[in-house]
Amino acid sequence: MKKKAGSTDMTAMCDVAFLLLSFFVMTATAKIPEALPVDTPASQVQSKLPDDNLATITVGKGKVFFDLKGREVRKKALELMGQKYGVEFTEEESAKFALMEGIGVPITSLKQLIAMKTGDRSKPGLQPGVPKDSLNNQLHEWIYNSRIANIDVNDKELQIAIKGDAKEEYPAIKRVMDILQDQKINNFNLVTGLRATEK
Amino acid sequence: MAELNTGDGDGKKGGKVRSKKANSKVDLTAMVDLAFLLITFFMLTTTLSKPQSMPLGLPDKEDDPTDKPIKVDENRTLTVLLGDNDKMVYYMGLLATPIAGPKDISYGKEGIRKELLKRKQSVVEYTGNKDKGLIVIIKPSKKSNYRNLVDILDEMAIVGVPSNAIVNDFSPEELKLLEGK
Numbered sequence: 001m002k003k004k005a006g007s008t009d010m011t012a013m014c015d016v017a018f019l020l021l022s023f024f025v026m027t028a029t030a031k032i033p034e035a036l037p038v039d040t041p042a043s044q045v046q047s048k049l050p051d052d053n054l055a056t057i058t059v060g061k062g063k064v065f066f067d068l069k070g071r072e073v074r075k076k077a078l079e080l081m082g083q084k085y086g087v088e089f090t091e092e093e094s095a096k097f098a099l100m101e102g103i104g105v106p107i108t109s110l111k112q113l114i115a116m117k118t119g120d121r122s123k124p125g126l127q128p129g130v131p132k133d134s135l136n137n138q139l140h141e142w143i144y145n146s147r148i149a150n151i152d153v154n155d156k157e158l159q160i161a162i163k164g165d166a167k168e169e170y171p172a173i174k175r176v177m178d179i180l181q182d183q184k185i186n187n188f189n190l191v192t193g194l195r196a197t198e199k
Numbered sequence: 200m201a202e203l204n205t206g207d208g209d210g211k212k213g214g215k216v217r218s219k220k221a222n223s224k225v226d227l228t229a230m231v232d233l234a235f236l237l238i239t240f241f242m243l244t245t246t247l248s249k250p251q252s253m254p255l256g257l258p259d260k261e262d263d264p265t266d267k268p269i270k271v272d273e274n275r276t277l278t279v280l281l282g283d284n285d286k287m288v289y290y291m292g293l294l295a296t297p298i299a300g301p302k303d304i305s306y307g308k309e310g311i312r313k314e315l316l317k318r319k320q321s322v323v324e325y326t327g328n329k330d331k332g333l334i335v336i337i338k339p340s341k342k343s344n345y346r347n348l349v350d351i352l353d354e355m356a357i358v359g360v361p362s363n364a365i366v367n368d369f370s371p372e373e374l375k376l377l378e379g380k
Contacts, residue, residue: 010227017234024241040250041346043353049252059345161252166346170281170339173348174367177257186259189252192349 036065036104036127038165043192053156055146056191057139058102059172060165063129066142067102074098076149077142081107084141089114104129107138132179140179147183163191253352257365274298275322276334279311279351280369282377283342287311287351291318294372301376306350315358332361338369340377 038060051069058065068074075094082089085107089097093114104127105113113121120126132139143160150158160180164173180188273292280288289311290300299318304310315335322333335355339348348365355363 007224007226010231014227014231014234017231017238021234021238021241024238024245028241028245041349043251043253043349043356045251045253045353045356047252047254049250163250164345164349166344166349168345169341170343170345170348171341173345174339181257184259187254187256190255190349190352191250191252192353194251 036060036063036102036129037124038163039167040163040191040193041166042194045192049161049189049191050159053150053154054159054161055143055150056102056161056163057143057176058104058163059168059176061168062172063104063127064132064139064176065102065104065127066130066139068146070150070153071098072153073146073149074100076153077146080145080149081141084145085138087111103127106131106136132175137179139176140182143180143185144183159189160185161189161191253349253356255352272326272331274325275331276336277315277318278336278338278373280373280377281337281339281343281347281351283340283344285347286377287347288376289314294370294376306347306354311351311354312358315354315360319358319360330361335360335363337363337365338367338373339365340369340374 036058038058054069056067056069058067068077075098078089078094078097081087087107087110089111093111096114097110100114100118101122103110103113106128113127130139130142131137147158150156162173162176177188180186277289277291278294282288285306287304287306287310288301289304290297290302292298294301304314315333319333323329323331326332337348337351352363
């Protein structure tokens with residue numbers, strides 16, 4: 001045994017390591033608790049969801065939540081929805097909405113939802129889901145206006161992903177697919193988890 | 200630079216000799232270890248947390264009365280009925296005159312996948328044309344859940360079934376098949 005065991009200068013290495021560490025910490029987006037947590041079924045497909053031009057429809061416990069990627073697209077979609085249903089949103093509300101997670105309220109109570117604190121919004125049971133019955137099909141309007149907004153802002157067709165709970169009964173999923181197909185969206189993605197082992 | 204001087208400057212407690220002059224450098228090895236561990240963690244979590252997705256294409260849904268239903272060779276179709284409690288029934292051909300089944304079958308490698316692989320081969324042999332492969336008709340019942348649907352679609356992707364369709368109408372016989380037994 002040597003007494004002076006090779007004392008490499010670790011300072012530079014330490015600097016680099018922490019620089020990289022801070023980079024990854026900052027780029028990692030904090031996971032905001034979802035208002036409607038769903039347990040997605042597993043599959044062996046390898047394709048990943050795109051990061052932008054994406055709308056996610058979350059289906060679970062009979063409720064439907066709608067989420068849209070991209071701040072500008074969200075603002076535009078909100079504006080169009082406001083026009084459609086005669087609800088005025090202020091600039092401030094629109095900015096707040098752009099940063100929010102998926103919404104699960106009728107358009108009439110969207111103002112109250114925006115006014116809430118971020119932590120309070122995701123309380124379970126608070127948001128009743130976006131109405132999707134044939135008389136008051138707001139989900140349809142959300143999808144429709146989001147597509148317009150996305151083409152307006154990004155000049156690209158919006159991709160739709162359905163994120164369903166594994167235990168959700170098929171008719172609920174079918175209903176969402178029908179709403180999509182009514183708009184001639186025949187291609188969409190099903191969000192799945194990764195199956196760890198070969199079954 | 201990043202050296203801690205522990206030795207000098209403690210004039211207060213002059214009586215005690217605490218300083219070891221030789222050990223003026225702090226050993227950063229453990230710190231670097233920790234930093235790299237965290238880097239690895241963040242790198243993996245940022246890339247792996249992206250959700251997987253399964254592309255699904257559905258045929259046009261148009262209620263055109265002039266549209267003629269497309270006739271397919273019943274020898275090429277395999278129908279899968281999804282029921283509640285992960286029940287699955289399959290049959291080959293027409294239900295009235297089935298080539299195989301109707302039989303209960305389980306999900307996964309030992310169940311439906313084996314059958315699908317076998318049928319995929321036999322249909323190509325039967326038609327003698329690689330473009331005319333197996334057609335799988337998936338019929339999810341009202342009681343089936345979303346996991347069943349994704350599972351069966353996943354099997355389609357794994358096995359490489361050339362064409363599959365999701366059909367929602369059930370004949371009374373088929374309902375009986377799912378409920379019975």
